[in-house]
Amino acid sequence: MLPCKIRPKSMPTPKLRTGPLKYAPFLFKPNLKPSSLVDPIKLLKISAETKNLRLGKILHALLITSNQPSKNGHPVFQTNSLIYFYVKCDEISVARQLFDEMPERNVVSWTALMSGYLHNGLALEVLRLYKKMVLLDGLCPNEYVFAIVISSCSDSGRVEEGKQCHGYVLKSGLVLHQYVKNALICMYSRCSDVDGAMRVLNTVPGYDVFSYNSVINKLIELEYLREALEVLDRMMVECVVWDNVTYVAIFGLCARLKDLKLGFQVHGQMLKSDLECDVFVSSAMVDMYGKCGKILYARKVFDCLPNRNVVSWTSIMAAYLQNGYFEEALNLFPKMEIEGIMPNEYTFAVLLKSSAGLSVLGLGDLLHARAEKSGFKEHVIVGNALVIMYSKTGNIKEANKIFSDMIFRETITWNAMICGYSHHGLGKEALTVFQDMLVAGVCPNYVTFVGVLSACAHSCLVQEGFYYLNQLMEQMGIEPGLEHYTCFVGLLSRAGLLDEAENFMRSTPVKWDVIAWRTLLNACHVHRNYGIGKRIAETVLQMDPHDEGTYILISNMYAKARRWDGVVKIRKLMRERNVKKEPGVSWLEIRNITHVFVSDDNKHPESSQIYEKVGELLAKIKPLGYVPDIAAVLHDVEDEQKEDYLSYHSEKLAIAYGLMKTPTGAPIRVIKNLRMCDDCHRAVKLISKVTNRLIIVRDANRFHHFHDGSCSCADFW
């Protein structure tokens, strides 16, 4: 009955075996008499489920040689079982050949083959087969057929055909079958038609955990978090038992909502259930605790894991990173390697961002080299992390090089480059990247416009800023938030439109935070507008009476105006309110060693040489017009002492050390915990000129690139 040429050309020719069937003993149940042959169809099913190709082929041969129909089976059943077996063993072409040569087929023959195509990614072939089945063989599709056909519609994105199926199964009543309902929900979810999925869920009763997993995962992916919670409620009401996929999804939901209370409840429910906590669930838990700011809980879950894989390790590192514990994240890396776990692209992304957080350029370079060597550099998330790392560690040129070399870029990549340029005060470059982004057809998002508006602020582009905030964002359907409005205040401030900025803040119904008010206060300081400044200072101090930065800003503002009474008042207020004074600290990296400098501190082993170098530099820049702004320092200190106070600010010490220890022409990168003071800013500009060096200082506010006597911030920061 069956032709012998079923073996396709690609398959190896089997060695010929002679004699009786050597494997016949397998076909007998040991506890039965040898004469009672086990039904080969049942054995074929077992071979299919265990993917035992060898046993199945023997059974196939047996069926051919015996040339007898199964004692209780029609020949169609035999061939259907063979098709099912070959499909399960990924021998789809053999299955197709058997199917094509069948003189007679039933619905099962078609579904067996269709499932094979569906699982091999050939969804369109399933739809072709469906048409043939109905039109040529005149067969009536059942629930099995629709489960496969609807899945094929979602796999191939054929929503219209899927909706036609939906209509048919509704009319025929087949929609009541669990598999059909789930396939429909999955189809609507995968096509991002959440309303469609919810309609199915609301019109036909009775769902299992698979349907709920499909819907919840999609809702979370599309950021419909409130709707996901509603579906979760329904799941609880219907007492559907959760599986691992559900727990992973719900921990992810808690993480996104930063809902620690719900996270605890879900964790408690999981402990009480019989669920075996696998690596997926435990990594999701580590992530949840990390995102909810509970790093110790995350660590506890991690420490208790019997088996850890690269994801578990990366999750805990990411939790440290997200909570600002950069060093802890980096320190886990060698421990992970000792356990023999190899890093992957996510691990490198987390490590690079951690080194960006610490501004350790040397370590970032090392990680860059390792990522490149291990082949992960081509991953978009590693590329993004490299752009972020280089721009945050002050090397914007290298950030741009990485960005330009990236073959595939996503919105995050573009945002990283735009925000990187903005942070460095390179507004024009940032806006050029934004234009390129639009030309490339990439959709900007909320973060993109934060970068764009801050770039406008850096370049004083008031008209463009208006256009982006009032027109383009609306056209793109992005609702402006506090960050955008704050950038806009920064833009008006930078342009010197202080009245307009204040009016804008007082008239726009936005819940302004202390950062926004400080933006305006800073502008009053730079533009020496003490009238508005005094008013804003009061507002800011009311909002946060303990922030040292605010007091320094106000004090500097009064000092610039020589309003010593104001300075004294602010200092008195600081003492009364017991505002913590943070010492000025700067650090720089030389050959992978980080050197730390504290203002007026002489603990560095080479302290006397450094102080000597500072003196030498100041002497060199005095002829160029540098006059120490003695009046800006505590006015009750003796003049001579005042100059010392200014000379030994930490950034001056760090820069002097950098000049002593690095080769001629090498750029010097310094990081400072506080804002640079006016005096240091003027001094460093001139130092960059007399030494012919590029000096990059990252202060609490932004990057300053000092070169040939000027600074990239154009004296506004």
Add this chain to the structure above:
DNA sequence: TTAGGGTTAG
């Protein structure tokens, strides 16, 4: 008596 669904963590 032969056929069908969700794949999740950083």
